[in-house]
Amino acid sequence: MVHELLGDNFYIILTRLLIALVLAGVIGFERELKNHSAGFRTHILVGVGSCLMMLLSLFGFEMFLEEYDNIRFDPARIPSYVISGIGFLGAGTIIVYGGTIRGLTTAASIWTVAGLGLVVGAGMYAAAVLTTVIILLSLIFLNNFERLFQRGKAPNVIQIVTLPDVQINEVVKVFDKFNIAIKKVEVSKVENNLRNIFIVMENNPELDRISLFDEIAHVDYVKNVTELT
Template sequence: MEWEVITNSETFIMTIRLIIAAALGGLVGVEREFHQHPAGFRTHLLVSVGSCLIMLLAFYGFQNYISGHNPETINFDPSRLAAYVVSGIGFLGAGTILVQGYTVRGLTTAASIWVVAGIGLTVGAGMYLPAIITTIIVILSLFLLGKIDFGFLMKRKKRFIYLVVEEGKSPLSNLIKVVESYSIEVKGIKTEKQKLFNDKSMIEYRLYVEYEDKEAIIYLADHLNKDEFVHQVYLDGK
């Protein structure tokens, strides 16, 4: 009898919902953490738990107030707080979006944060099955679909461009703008500091790019070779 009282208590219900929200949000965050995105395990867990807490507040936080007043004079709508969470979570998502030249990165992570907020709200409302199903769908889409290369549909080619530039003289953002001006998309970037060359500190940028026009990559190499601060330009030979 005592166990039934405990399990039916509001405190127990809220605790279980917060734990479930943390677990589901954390699962999505693990995938983002694995791929080294700006918002990882802790961010997704906190967003999910926070959303769940606000939903619990909407359901349970005003019961004492309502019980002490005439219900006919109170306009109570628990969905209001949920609506504020959904719209307000955008500032976190915006923080994960990076713009480099004409390329935008972080949109998927921003979307996952937004979905995790919805998962937390759903758990807070006691809808466990939809929250679990959504979590499974999100993880599968992030993990599996991220491995599928759709470039073959557009007949796009891939290769590395290696640039050795003088440190501090030619910003990476400017180089990316030049690359993208030739309709070449930068998909990945790696940097490595080189030894001094004629008393000058050098940096090697390795740009993993996608493109359609074969001649564009040649014109780009010619363009970069004319930059006084770019000391070396070479392709991976594919």
């Protein structure tokens, strides 16, 4: 009875889902440490979900193939929809502000984790582990090289979450106090009666960011201050 309920391929399916969970979780944990919008749980859901779709494609229609001779098996059909459909999640992590785009790396990691899940679902464990190592090395170490090349060039974007009663000129005064040149200011309304203030400032490696954030946080009606990276 139990064997009929679980099926012939239960242990293969269990192993592949667990491997997908671990590999996707490792990549998601790295994103979580850097406070990105798509972190640990999102990457696990994407990796395990895509692995499940691959397993469905491989094992979900076996009884139909055995029962009907005219059914043709195409294991690539469902995975192809996973790869194309995962784009909506990646798009949700991208923030476009003026000429600055944030979240592209996280969007790419989500798309890659979906591919990892499919590869694990197909039983290609070595390829999945090798890809995970390459992704982690890219996310952790190459980011430092990018900062070296971009130092002094790329502008910084500060996101300030406030209540509607905030006086924006009081926030701007803090930047003036630190002699920071502001290139752009954008205000947008979000849920729960809050506002997002995006301030693009010129890059200054010598800037004391802790003191700056502390000063901004003490402005009336300011709820949160974050530097978008």
